Amino acid sequence: MEVTRYQSHAVSVIEINHPPVNALSSLVCQALFKEFVEASKDPSVEAIVLCGANGKFCAGADIREFKSTSLMKTISIEDINGNIESCKKPVVAAIEGVALGGGLELALSCHYRVAHIKAIVGLPEVLIGILPAAGGTQRLPRLIGIPAALDMIVRGRHVPATEAFQLGIVDQVVQTNAIDAAVHLAREIIGKPLDNRRLSTLPVQYNINIEDFFDNALKKAKIQFFGAQAPLACIEAVKASVELPFYQGLKKEQELIASLVTTGQPQAQQYAFFSERNAGKWTLPSGEGWDNVSPKIIKTTAVIGLGTMGRGIVTSLSKANISVIALEQDEKQLNQGKKAVISLLEKEAEKLNKQGKSSSFANGLGPVHFTLDFGEIRNVDLVIEAVYENMGLKKKIFQKISKILKPDAFLCTNTSGLDIDEIASVTNRPQNVIGMHFFSPANIMRLLEVVRGCYTSPITIATTMSLGKTLGKVAVLVGNCPLFVGNRMLLPYVEQAGYLLEDGCNPEDVDNALEHFGFAMGPFCMMDLAGLDVGWRSRMEKGLTGDRVPTGTPARQRQGNRYCPIADMLCELGRFGQKAGMGWYKYEKLGGRKASPDPWIRDFLEKYRNTHQIKSHVINSEEIIQRCLYVLINAGFKILEDGIATSPEDIDVIYNNGYGWPKYRGGPMYYAATTGLAKVYETLDRNYKANPDIPSMKPTFLLRKLVAVGEPPLKEWKTQLGNLNNKL
Numbered sequence: 001m002e003v004t005r006y007q008s009h010a011v012s013v014i015e016i017n018h019p020p021v022n023a024l025s026s027l028v029c030q031a032l033f034k035e036f037v038e039a040s041k042d043p044s045v046e047a048i049v050l051c052g053a054n055g056k057f058c059a060g061a062d063i064r065e066f067k068s069t070s071l072m073k074t075i076s077i078e079d080i081n082g083n084i085e086s087c088k089k090p091v092v093a094a095i096e097g098v099a100l101g102g103g104l105e106l107a108l109s110c111h112y113r114v115a116h117i118k119a120i121v122g123l124p125e126v127l128i129g130i131l132p133a134a135g136g137t138q139r140l141p142r143l144i145g146i147p148a149a150l151d152m153i154v155r156g157r158h159v160p161a162t163e164a165f166q167l168g169i170v171d172q173v174v175q176t177n178a179i180d181a182a183v184h185l186a187r188e189i190i191g192k193p194l195d196n197r198r199l200s201t202l203p204v205q206y207n208i209n210i211e212d213f214f215d216n217a218l219k220k221a222k223i224q225f226f227g228a229q230a231p232l233a234c235i236e237a238v239k240a241s242v243e244l245p246f247y248q249g250l251k252k253e254q255e256l257i258a259s260l261v262t263t264g265q266p267q268a269q270q271y272a273f274f275s276e277r278n279a280g281k282w283t284l285p286s287g288e289g290w291d292n293v294s295p296k297i298i299k300t301t302a303v304i305g306l307g308t309m310g311r312g313i314v315t316s317l318s319k320a321n322i323s324v325i326a327l328e329q330d331e332k333q334l335n336q337g338k339k340a341v342i343s344l345l346e347k348e349a350e351k352l353n354k355q356g357k358s359s360s361f362a363n364g365l366g367p368v369h370f371t372l373d374f375g376e377i378r379n380v381d382l383v384i385e386a387v388y389e390n391m392g393l394k395k396k397i398f399q400k401i402s403k404i405l406k407p408d409a410f411l412c413t414n415t416s417g418l419d420i421d422e423i424a425s426v427t428n429r430p431q432n433v434i435g436m437h438f439f440s441p442a443n444i445m446r447l448l449e450v451v452r453g454c455y456t457s458p459i460t461i462a463t464t465m466s467l468g469k470t471l472g473k474v475a476v477l478v479g480n481c482p483l484f485v486g487n488r489m490l491l492p493y494v495e496q497a498g499y500l501l502e503d504g505c506n507p508e509d510v511d512n513a514l515e516h517f518g519f520a521m522g523p524f525c526m527m528d529l530a531g532l533d534v535g536w537r538s539r540m541e542k543g544l545t546g547d548r549v550p551t552g553t554p555a556r557q558r559q560g561n562r563y564c565p566i567a568d569m570l571c572e573l574g575r576f577g578q579k580a581g582m583g584w585y586k587y588e589k590l591g592g593r594k595a596s597p598d599p600w601i602r603d604f605l606e607k608y609r610n611t612h613q614i615k616s617h618v619i620n621s622e623e624i625i626q627r628c629l630y631v632l633i634n635a636g637f638k639i640l641e642d643g644i645a646t647s648p649e650d651i652d653v654i655y656n657n658g659y660g661w662p663k664y665r666g667g668p669m670y671y672a673a674t675t676g677l678a679k680v681y682e683t684l685d686r687n688y689k690a691n692p693d694i695p696s697m698k699p700t701f702l703l704r705k706l707v708a709v710g711e712p713p714l715k716e717w718k719t720q721l722g723n724l725n726n727k728l
């Protein structure tokens, strides 16, 4: 039963019951419409309360149905809303848990709203590429004014009940049962006039210059959400609430949503939404997985190393109210780390405060304790080692802590690419060792690559994945190989960016093309931010540059393959990026963030091309994008072949959440599927034939196979892998 109805004296309570989140599927809409009409006609009913089962009002339209046309054919949410709003009997929404999207739009059509103190409301449609097209863009401005409504709609912000009350979205906030409170209110208002409670009939009130306001909002959104169409459509729809009568405003919502669908962005964002949810559903080839292995509850943790990553991780654990012992090797580093953590926690508390939420760390360190004494961590449930990327050092620490810790404690290493098995092999419990690859800043970035080694037990995976969720991360399980998934794919991308400089581009040409594609940052800006010395050190360790390069090796070749030495040359000149005030760009000061194209670099590149007699050519944005992205995608296919990622969706989740890939393009593998695998394959193949010294251009077996079998949909790619290697 999707919708149930019962009566409490003169009040009819209509409850949506569609687990897990009471989404408005077409069946729910039909049932809700029917029950509501019956209740409104029933002479024994004098008021109606609308609520959701299992402590959740409603998470909006059923996104799973967006692909089909059924939603269009049957009762729409706005049909129900119109009916509710015009009802002669008072209707009260009892909001528990969530009222999001169509759920809040439903509540806005009710005459009164009562919310539980822990409830959240919002119109997050923009985050899945659409707009609140069930009257939300027309009713909310009439209720709370244009600026507040626009902010909520364009950012898709979740608003806690207390703020919703302050804004005037809900009429009452209760600490007890919201349904009982709504029934109580419904009884009180029986027979009272409802005219000023029907939002569609109210004027939109404002005392601002409306033209300027919307012009500015559009300008800001075009920069902030570069390339995304939904925020712009949201602004246009809210503007219509001022310019058009209510029913024409509703029509405008429909026109805008129809036009968004033609851009392909909603489909990509909805794919990203479900891919994120599926990432948590890990399964091993043995059949063990998220649904049959219970995680251990983690109450106490320790973080070893309070550098940039360690500080972020401590902050993240503390935010989740998990007890942390933060460990450093000397007093100076401990104090520096402590100061940094306090400052990060203060910023976090400030953010929560602005959202009307309190925090356990508002006036101090919350559950964090700092120490130099390894002995203090002996009883913790889980340790995260976050020292710098050095295998020798990490092994020393793991050897030491595995002797100290209680036998069932978990040992995690925060590494961006080192071998988990090698680290595990020095411990007395390799089955409890796992990689946790956090992204910087670790207290902000949502992505967490959970790296399974060959000894890692299912319970260790379950525990780490669950801890990731508790920390508010999107945890993705990946296999153990150099650089794991995200960074492994990034390597050929950055390599191509270097070749583009040799072939005639300037750094800003490459960055502009990729930023225009939608990346938050192009590869050269990214390197300047991270520090060019990071890659330089790693290339030195691999013998690609520095003293260990065999004499007589051509400058632009390593082991017979093409090599671009420009980044090494900049490092030799101390151009390490932002921290040095110069790198691929110049900056206003040491540590400055404002990058300007550097004439010195242009000059340097000219001379470099002359020295190496490189004939440069004009390279357009399309070539830049294809060259950089197709090798990245190709590496993604190789990762699938090698069984390092379970699915293309997991790769996309990693790129959407950790590498600034524009969500409205779904992720690199989704992008490959929508571009056409044959096009990706043919371009790579052609380029590889012209450049056999660039192995990353050679189309992978899986890509070739998928093209050969007629490009099956992305969901079916895995089946083409058959029994290939699975490292998960």
Ligand SMILES: CCCCCCC/C=C/C(=O)SCCNC(=O)CCNC(=O)[C@H](O)C(C)(C)COP(=O)(O)OP(=O)(O)OC[C@H]1O[C@@H](n2cnc3c(N)ncnc32)[C@H](O)[C@@H]1OP(=O)(O)O
Pocket (backbone or CB within 6 Å): 020, 021, 023, 059, 060, 061, 062, 063, 064, 066, 071, 077, 098, 100, 101, 102, 103, 124, 125, 128, 131, 132, 133, 134, 257, 274, 277, 278
């Ligand atoms: C094309 C024409 C359309 C016209 C209609 C236009 C007007 C209305 C539009 C809308 O309402 S669009 C939907 C707006 N709502 C949202 O975007 C909310 C999305 N959901 C969430 O933010 C979260 O899921 C949550 C509700 C805050 C719950 O978070 P939690 O972390 O507790 O659980 P999750 O793992 O995220 O979700 C659990 C489970 O529920 C599924 N799910 C969530 N929301 C929806 C939904 N709106 N429709 C369908 N399914 C939903 C989610 O996929 C998970 O499923 P499983 O993975 O467990 O199968």
